[in-house]
Amino acid sequence: MSRIPVRLGAVIVAACLLFTSWSAVTPRQASALDPIAGYLMAHFTGESSTGQQIYLAQSTDGLRWTDLNNGGLVLRSTVGTRGVRDPALVRSPAGDRYWVIATDLCIGCGQSWSDAQNNGSRHLVVWESTDLVNWSAPWLLNVAGAIPDGRNAWAPEAIWNPDTGDYVLYWATNASLNGVMKHRIYSARTANFRSITTPQLYINRAGTQGIIDTQIVEMPPGVGSYRYVRSSGDGQITLEGSNSILGTWTNLGNLSGIGLNGSQVEGPMWMRFNARNEWALYLDQYASGRGYLPVLTTSPSSPTSFRLPASGSYNMGGTRKRHGSILNLTTAEQSRVLGRWGNNAQVNxxxxxxxxxxxxxxxxxxxxxxxxxxxxxxxxxxxxxxxxxxxxxxxxxxxxxxxxxxxxxxxxxxxxxxxxxxxxxxxxxxxxxxxxxxxxxxxxxxxxxxxxxxxxxxxxxxxxxxxxxxxxxxxxxxxxx
Incomplete structure (x- = not known):
């Protein structure tokens, strides 16, 4: 989503647990089933009714991306506003079920930014699959209807919580609280993305500062001082750390030290590189219209460790990639995805x-x-x-x-x-x-x-x-x- 009113940026990004993160806490790890081999990005491309759908891209190194399905959309919403933005890819800890969750929003399809911000859909759009290639019909999940004066539901993310044995689903809602109307992050628990617990306020910045984009990544043992790191677009690209998803979070700083702030970039999207402790935090350069930029680090909880990529070291493919999500793929998953949507699939x-x-x-x-x-x-x-x-x-x-x-x-x-x-x-x-x-x-x-x-x-x-x-x-x- 893009800056509010131009901002619905919502990085929904990979909230679903970078596979090597949240899956590590379960007895039957997805990573133990098959070697990891590549990366899958779900995203949308722009403001048209076609652009506000689900697209996929694949990478073998995490930095150079190839558009799948010959650059065409892969999933189309037929519910709600019939447009979707900010998709999050979610994999179950066992690696036997997947979901796409997305913002129910279609700017330019009879809906303006003012409508979307002040009287938008209170639902998310959800698809389910057992193999990443055959997807159910989409359904609507009401997440903001129970929030007092809740006006919308933007930028969903989800992460497996080993403490409760289900998912923490979180998103931004524009609502009035203590006399201040702004976007805050709310959360709820779910086991199946069909029903949720009562939404709770999750992140609230001081004063009138709103927050739309946030995404959590789990750290492997021995990396940094926190089990989880959270990146949020709140005027800066703010980093926070915690040892519990629903616990207390500590402000670690932001990325202003490398010249990046919320007036330039939004939509943080985490990706852990396969087979090594290095991460890319993808940020959408919305102010310049240049799309995603990968910022690299070996210590996500340390703002001073982030560095800009070398010139020519990454390529985002042929389509402009708007706020989305990255999933680390096993060999079997990548084979299925490329078999269905690889660009060798001929048009007849x-x-x-x-x-x-x-x-x-x-x-x-x-x-x-x-x-x-x-x-x-x-x-x-x-x-x-x-x-x-x-x-x-x-x-x-x-x-x-x-x-x-x-x-x-x-x-x-x-x-x-x-x-x-x-x-x-x-x-x-x-x-x-x-x-x-x-x-x-x-x-x-x-x-x-x-x-x-x-x-x-x-x-x-x-x-x-x-x-x-x-x-x-x-x-x-x-x-x-």
Missing amino acids: RIQSYNYQDRYVRHANFDVRIDADVSPPQDAQFRLIPGLTGGAGAVSFQSVNFPDHYLRHYGFDFRLEANDGTTTFAADATYRRVAGLADSSWASFQSFNQPDRYIRHSGYVLRLDPITDVQGRNDATFRVTT
Whole structure:
């Protein structure tokens, strides 16, 4: 988010525990399951309705980033304001479940900064996954509705708390307290990001000074004097230390010594480098519009240890990365993520055999074949490994709605968001076979209705048994690039 009213900066950043941090306190550590190999960043890109969605980038060294999904969005919000900012990636301590939590806000989609600050959504948007690539439908989590005079909910973060065996979820809300209206950080406990305990005031700066962006990272034993370090955007980039997430925090200083303050940078985003005790604190240079800058340190609790990066030592990729979150990836996680969204995933069109000027496309989430499709992305798909069905199975992932897939329902076709169920996966999976009308083309047999194939009828896609020449022609397609 960007400076208030231009500031919703909310770094949601990696609040979810830099994997090598909070996971270390559980018996079954995610890090023990598989070697760590790379980094995944979730972020948004700008103020448009498309920019205010979830994007991903990957890095092998933590400093040079590659945009995934060919720079396209990965998750789109279909709830609340239908826009999201400041995503936080959360991994369970066991490494078997993941969440994305984000601010429910879409500036320029019928909502102004004044609206968002004084009468915005009191909800967060949440997605859930068991593998980092197949995500549930999003849901709304009301976090600020119980805060007296709470006006919004911005910049969520979450961290596993070993003292209570659940997550501390924290965010900024603009509210009046003791006659002062400003943004403060509130917190609540949750086990599943579907319900929370009663929100409590978590961080409150003196006087009229507000605070929106804050993020916590856990330190390994032997590094610094504190188990946790907190970085916040509150007029400075302030560092604090504590030995308990919900305990007392000590002010350690700020980054003004290296020439960085809250009028220049915001959205602090922690990242621990794999296999060594060194950290990058990414800061968004919002004042100059230059995006993220990694500030490096071997001792996050010591403000004097931070240093600016050498010229040319980092590259943020092709898209502007706005406040987000970084997760350290295991080898298996990275393989899954790159397999789904790596830039080698080809963009295809599906051409009709008997109407060769027409291509499969979605229109208002219905599916048909049309000529001269506009925008062209409505007729573009990625044929990815099937959501179920094993080797040889495929699913059709939309390019401009990448969390949506071609799915049959009542033998009609829809473009729908993956809800994570086995029923959806089966309905959205097909077996590619030789074309029924021409073996040099292709036909697509349903995974869970194997006597039926994708075909068009009256230009509308259907799932039908194929019994005659007309049906074979209608059920034959060419996959083109």
